[in-house]
Amino acid sequence: MINQKLWGIFLSLFFIHPSYGLQHSMSDSHSMSGHHSMNGDNGSIVMNSNHNNLPLGCERISGEKNITVSAGQRYAKEIPGTIFGMSEHEWKVDPCTRVTITFINEDDVRHQWMVHGLPKYLYPAGMFHIESMAGKSTTGTFIVPSENRNYLVHCDMAQHMEMGMRGQLVVGEGNGDLWAVTGITDPFYRASYLPDNLIYLSLVVLFLGYSLTSWLVRMRQKR
């Protein structure tokens, strides 16, 4: 069993793209104008909603899942080093589930709940996107594909993902956690939180180790 896992890791070193798990927001070239289905209410937006079209590999909709997500700086207060946040940053659903997201924005500025990497034949640019204006709640529906996979969910306003609004949607078993999911996984690059005088501290400890050991050696020789 362990052997199998190790082999898996070994093979993945060769076959998996090095940036795996680090998704920014990459997939197809795309512009905000044009062919996306939009519907506005108080300026809020749902893009690429999908109630009935089944992804390949889904014979029917396997179930319904209603998820309510709240967003705002309030949710960042519990998590050190963040400024914006969501009520949860990880959602688990079964393959082929019809997911309805109610995205409540508790701040006085815009926020987004955006999924990436969905199949492009159903979702232009592989994206499902809800944008809620200040204090507004917006609801949108889409159907997740049949494969086990982790999808990046984030707010694509400048620095909102980096400052906490980064989550993952896990379909089925998933295929490995993404990095830097707020409160769930570690950042790939972690800042340093060490004291400034670390170098002196280590020198003192080095000296301590040296003198202690040589003292012990001398004691032993004397005996």
Added chain:
Amino acid sequence: MQIKNSKKQYLLLVILILSMFLVYPSQWYPFDMRLTLTSWFGAENYRPLPQSTMTSNSESELACPEDPSGWRASQIIDGVNIEESLPCLADNPYGVAAFVLGTNNVSKETLQRSGLSSDAIVKGRDLDGDGDPDEIHIRLEVAELNGSSPISKRPVTTYDIAPGVQPGIWVFAPKLIGMAVENFETQEARYSLKLPSPAIRVEQGDVVKITLENTHYMPHTLHLHGADHGFIDSNGEGNDGVPLTSELPILPGQSRTYDLTPRKAGTMFYHCHVQPHVHVQMGLQGLFIIEENRPNNNLQTMNLGAGKVRAPSQSLKESYDSEYDLHYLDLDKELGVRIQENNDPRLITQSMHRDYDITDANVDYFTLNGRSFPYTFRESLIVSREGEKARLRVVNGGSKGIALHTHGHKFTVIERDGVKLPKLSQTPQDVLWMATSQRYDIDLSFTNDGTKTYGPGIWLYHDHQNKGTTTDGVAPGGNISAIVDKAYLDESGWPMTRGVDYAQYFSADYYRKKIPVWESYIPAFYSEPGKDNILLIRILLLTLFFGSFLAILRSIFTQRNKGRS
């Protein structure tokens, strides 16, 4: 046995000393010794100097990218007349139309193409009955460009001020809809997120509200520098943007509305007033222009990234043919990099507001309308036509003074800090000293009379303080741009220059100081010379011999000591 050994060692020592003499480069001999040797043997033989090596073949960007969407042409959108913008990169005309009509009055399609939120610029009633709206509600957001990420060492939401130059920047931006980047494949900031913060235009007497929605992770405010605004707003709250005297700063995720009904026209300024020595310098500043009241004066409320005003006001059209907003800003790379080093807001705040000491600081980048040369040639050329006249509204938002100089023209200052100058002091000049945050309104005429202009051409205009023409010390860079007669522009909007090829300046390597500045002129003369490998080998041998010399010396000494004890 021991004695034999040490004898061998002494022999080795002598051999090593001799070899060191042999490999010691003769050009390092003492001066007198060299003279004596010359008197005996004459000069040394010629050893060719290293050949020139070409450093470049480095990749260059296209100087003037195509304009497939036809943004440069003059056009009418939703009934709004939008003037042509000849240089390579033009403002989005749909944005211009939305700024003129208001995002609440423009057609759905235009609004979508502008990328603006439907409440970005809300225009209300015509209060004085002169045919234009006088209730204006502007919504601003705050965006970080070239910031950091927990998953990447490269900047995110990128904005290049020059090829490959991405300093950390903060800007006010119109309220947008959708993503901060152009598309999913790139980290490039979308078109509307740019330096400088937009120039804002309102009319004298307008009832103006400005809501600042703080989308950034630090506290900010809005201060209306020079514009006629009350200390207290219509709700009885502080209105000056100063955290100490006026109001609490706007925290992340919060918003606040400022208001004003300016009685006086003029070119003013707006900026954040929280830790202003850092926040203003980071780019949270823009032109705030109050136009004179005229009938049917439908203003272009925002001019993104400053530059040419494509839908100018009625008052401008009375006396000028074109209008340009020019925003000068210098940047300190040691400040900008602080938002790129960490992803923790607490550490960023410490780094920017305690570790960074502006009294020890120096600026490195010099931008005009958010770009440095050669990018300035894409978007901030002033296009002249003989006999015409342009009004320039100029602000120096940088931390140092600017000596604004025009080639081929003498201009006249008509207003300073939004106040008209008396006729007597309106004399032509070609260098203008601008203090930090100072505004000048300039009359630039293209009348070929030997003073106003010496004729059509491609005439530079730039800060004549030498460092202003560099990008981190590399020239040509900085805020160099040009006044170009229309006849000197090609189809794509690029000036038909007669000198050096531009390609080298459109390479990031040039501004990384990797390309010899005159290499393209005549490589044999000015390229980088190769390395003197023979001398290098001699030096390495010398150090090798010296190393073993020391080792033998040490072994001799230790043996001696052992012998004694």
